[in-house]
Amino acid sequence: MQVKTKLTAEEFFGIYPEESRIELIEGEVYEMPAPSVNHQRVLFYLSRSIHEHLSASKVKGEVFIAPVDVVFSEEIVLQPDIVYLSDLSKVKDRIYGVPDLVVEVASPSTLKRDITDKMKIYEKYGVKEYWIVFPSEKTILVYQLTENGYELFSSAIEKGKVRSKILEGFEINLEEVFGGL
Numbered sequence: 001m002q003v004k005t006k007l008t009a010e011e012f013f014g015i016y017p018e019e020s021r022i023e024l025i026e027g028e029v030y031e032m033p034a035p036s037v038n039h040q041r042v043l044f045y046l047s048r049s050i051h052e053h054l055s056a057s058k059v060k061g062e063v064f065i066a067p068v069d070v071v072f073s074e075e076i077v078l079q080p081d082i083v084y085l086s087d088l089s090k091v092k093d094r095i096y097g098v099p100d101l102v103v104e105v106a107s108p109s110t111l112k113r114d115i116t117d118k119m120k121i122y123e124k125y126g127v128k129e130y131w132i133v134f135p136s137e138k139t140i141l142v143y144q145l146t147e148n149g150y151e152l153f154s155s156a157i158e159k160g161k162v163r164s165k166i167l168e169g170f171e172i173n174l175e176e177v178f179g180g181l
Contacts, residue, residue: 006026006027006028006075007024007027007028007029007075008027008074008075009024009071009073009074009075009076009077010074012024012029012077013069013077016029018069020067021033021034021066021067021079022079023077023078023079024075024076024077024078025075025076025078025113025117025121026075026076027075030113032079032109032110033109035066035105035107036107038135038181039081039105039107039135041180041181042105042133042135042177042178042181043065043066043081043082043105044065045176045177046082046103046105046131046133046172046177047063047065047082049170049172050063050082050084050167050170051063053167053169053170054084054167057167057168057169057170059086059167059168060086061084061085061086061087061088061100062084062085062088062091063082063083063084064082064083064084064085064095065081065082065083066079066080066081066082067079068080068083068094068095069094069095070083070094070095070099071094071095071096071097072097072098072121072125073125076121076125077094078118078121080099080102080103080104080118081103081104081105081133082101082102082103082131083095083099083101083102083103084099084100084101084102084166084167085099085100086100087100098125098126098127099127100127100128100129100166101127101128101129101130101131101164101166101167102122102127102129102130102131103130103131103132103133104118104130104131104132104133105133105135106132106133106134106135107135114132115132119132119143119150122150123145123149123150126145127145128144128145128165128166129142129143129144129145129153129164129165129166130142130143130145130150131143131162133177135178135181137157138157138158138174138177138178138181139155139156139157139158139174140155140156140162140172140174140177141155141162142154142155142162142163142164142165144165153165156174157174158174158175158178159174159175160173160174161173161174162174
């Protein structure tokens, strides 16, 4: 008798409560530890800044923060730190489909998954813009999806600004993001 080791999204949601910090990648379950205080500070600042930009510019869409399930396929359910969607028809009890922009705030426990596994998934499914934030290094990298895959669009270390291609006119000063760290 063969024991099933991989789960579908439907099986995954039937087993794990909604509040769980758990992701499904290629049918395998990955638990995520609670984020650090610095992680949460950066997450709050970035999500609030994006929300304020959306409100001020009248850009269509909404920003969501983790934990929120984004169902990419039957075998992939991720909880990005920040998700921006212009198409709100994808929002049900979870987000079903591909966001326009995803932000991951990297921590030592998630670093490999954020810069390899998740980046490949976001690229494969067509997330137009992917931000990776490194609080310890006070660095933000912004990748834009092109016909050749992700290419670095904007970046800064410790000082300066990064900008978004998807959210026209949105830029953020690193000294403000990391000022309290």
